[in-house]
Amino acid sequence: MAKFRLDEVDHQILDMLIENTRIPFTDIAKKLLISAGTVHVRVKKLEEAGIIRGSSLTLDYQKLGYSFIAYVGIFLEKTSQTKFVLNRIHEIPYITVAHITTGKFNIFCKVRAKNTKHAKDIIFMIDDIEGVSRTETMISLEESINDKNRLMHSIFNDL
Amino acid sequence: MAKFRLDEVDHQILDMLIENTRIPFTDIAKKLLISAGTVHVRVKKLEEAGIIRGSSLTLDYQKLGYSFIAYVGIFLEKTSQTKFVLNRIHEIPYITVAHITTGKFNIFCKVRAKNTKHAKDIIFMIDDIEGVSRTETMISLEESINDKNRLMHSIFNDL
DNA sequence: TGTTTTTTTTGCATTATCTTTAATAAATAA
DNA sequence: TTATTTATTAAAGATAATGCAAAAAAAACA
Numbered sequence: 229m230a231k232f233r234l235d236e237v238d239h240q241i242l243d244m245l246i247e248n249t250r251i252p253f254t255d256i257a258k259k260l261l262i263s264a265g266t267v268h269v270r271v272k273k274l275e276e277a278g279i280i281r282g283s284s285l286t287l288d289y290q291k292l293g294y295s296f297i298a299y300v301g302i303f304l305e306k307t308s309q310t311k312f313v314l315n316r317i318h319e320i321p322y323i324t325v326a327h328i329t330t331g332k333f334n335i336f337c338k339v340r341a342k343n344t345k346h347a348k349d350i351i352f353m354i355d356d357i358e359g360v361s362r363t364e365t366m367i368s369l370e371e372s373i374n375d376k377n378r379l380m381h382s383i384f385n386d387l
Numbered sequence: 388m389a390k391f392r393l394d395e396v397d398h399q400i401l402d403m404l405i406e407n408t409r410i411p412f413t414d415i416a417k418k419l420l421i422s423a424g425t426v427h428v429r430v431k432k433l434e435e436a437g438i439i440r441g442s443s444l445t446l447d448y449q450k451l452g453y454s455f456i457a458y459v460g461i462f463l464e465k466t467s468q469t470k471f472v473l474n475r476i477h478e479i480p481y482i483t484v485a486h487i488t489t490g491k492f493n494i495f496c497k498v499r500a501k502n503t504k505h506a507k508d509i510i511f512m513i514d515d516i517e518g519v520s521r522t523e524t525m526i527s528l529e530e531s532i533n534d535k536n537r538l539m540h541s542i543f544n545d546l
Numbered sequence: 547t548g549t550t551t552t553t554t555t556t557g558c559a560t561t562a563t564c565t566t567t568a569a570t571a572a573a574t575a576a
Numbered sequence: 577t578t579a580t581t582t583a584t585t586a587a588a589g590a591t592a593a594t595g596c597a598a599a600a601a602a603a604a605c606a
Binding site: 552554560564565567572574575 | 577578587589590591592593596597600601602603604606
């Protein structure tokens, strides 16, 4: 893959698209004082380079009846069971994120549930997976920060 | 706010937009055998109802030089310092997510860094915040799951 | 049940946006 | 410098979004 060097214009395009993926390229062009064709070409290149992997909606899960977030740390009996357990975990749709980690836990995941009872059911499902020794749950009382824009600004200012 | 009942058509529209926010409404209309006007009206309603909060890009952070993910649990000296500490945390752009939690930690956050050294610097910054008693870090070796589509399918099948 | 009222969908017209193209300009290499 | 590559542009044609009035469907009511 070709080395890819992002310049200021790329940054600004990304910046605007991160905030709203459906903003018209013509609007981006106007703000950056370039042509819409350039925006188009640049975005296509960013996609081809794999820097833009896709786009997605930000949904209000509360309004969809899912007001519960928990993080669950998983201890395994043997590290060699990691793959097997991850496969089982992947079958539970309420687990939206999972990482293999070093530190306290072997696997670390994020759970979205409807309510406390539902969360309990999910955590029990995890505990029941063969190879899982025990789990430790952190319940989110409030999602205080969730923002990738600030990170992007740092990335852009870096180089 | 008016109670909002999502039907099958709304689900399918959301489903397609979750996967690609820039898919033309005309394409959605064709697939669902409805008019583009209907798609337009429905999406507008979902936005007005706050179910769609926005949209964002999925970026390849590795390619942007940020290949390091860690989760950091924070212990506070006093719970009453939560707000103050969160404000300090909010000033660190490399912390992309933060939750107030029950369980082991008072605050729980996600860190994106360039590399180990950078991560260390960030964690030290957290440790240096007034009111933070200590932190516990889990380093991600691999992000194995990160997928909201499966959750959405469950939500849709629920009701 | 039929009737009224409200909501939703549709088709079309208008406007806006995307996307390609060929020409031009800029950057890079020889 | 000159050749070559790469990027940008304006313009044009293709495609899509948006608004609206009419029709259809659904809901409310008697």
